[in-house]
Amino acid sequence: MTLQVTKIVGGYSQIPVLKEVTFDIKDGELVGLIGLNGAGKSTTINHIIGLLTPFKGQIKINGVTLAEDNEAYKKQIAYIPETPILYQELTLKEHLEMTMMAYDLDQDAAWKRAEKLLQIFRLDNKLDWFPANFSKGMKQKVMIVCAFITDSPLFIIDEPFLGLDPLAVHDLLDLINDQKAKGASILMSTHVLDTAQKYCDRFVLLHDGQVKTEGTLAELRQALPDAGESLDDIYMSMTKADQHE
Incomplete structure (x- = not known):
């Protein structure tokens, strides 16, 4: 079991955002963290990577x-x-x-x-570039390369x-599948539900923390x-039901 989150209560002040959040990720598994804006996805991630300390x-x-x-805890995490x-x-080379x-x-x-990752994301001729020279998409690719060199x-x-x-x-989805095949565990937060449905092994649906x-x-x-067949149908049905409670 790579990641175990057990009854996490936490947030940014004394008022908790997360209310006893519990889930796990097994070796070689891609889990989709799904929820509306404000559901607690980023807060959950910030607790896992150590930026926030749980109340409980x-x-x-x-x-x-x-x-x-x-140190041992944080070295096990690659974060994008x-x-x-x-x-x-710092140049791209210096970031690496x-x-x-x-x-x-x-x-x-x-x-x-x-070198392999730089070629995949077409950054191999930009090692001496500074972030000011990169578009938003290219900056995102730099973050992806930095994460995936850690293994x-x-x-x-x-x-x-x-x-x-x-x-x-x-290319990113191919990399994720490659890491899964090697036994790595992946937690991915996304609003792109059709892609999540296609690639994720399991889902954690967050609502109101x-x-x-x-x-x-x-x-x-x-x-x-009664919610429907697709992940989008299921999630929309669940959120609409909560809004009417």
Whole structure:
């Protein structure tokens, strides 16, 4: 079991945003974190990556909590944020070198992975470019390359398709499938429900800071038999029902 989130209560102030959120991600599994804006997706992610500390509950990655071993916990996570975070004074090459140092990666092996990824995302001739030279989509590709050179056991990917061209979306999904085949676990937050339905193994549906339901698409259909067949139908049915309560 790569990631275990157990009864997390937390938020940004004394008023909790998350209300006993519980779910897990097994080895080699892609789980879609689905919810409307304000449902608690980003807050959940911020707790998992260690930017927020839960009021109650526990988060473990391969049996380790952040409190037990901060460095070992964080080195297991590769994170791709919704908005690219780059250092304006560093070139693309320097971003890659910094990532390799932060994760204590073997330089030769990491550069081999980096070179392949740079070619896939058509960045191999831009190693000396600074972030000011990149478009939003290119910045997102830099974040993707930095994450996937780590070969981490857990990938946290927040709204990855924003700003990416269709070819880059396809390339990213191929990378995700490759990492799954190697046994990595992936938590992906997205509003692109048709893509999530096609690629995710299971889903965690958040609403108002709570897990309303989770499972495979077949299990969601069984739990909500009148909602419809697609993930979009199920989610819209669930949110509309909540609005009428």
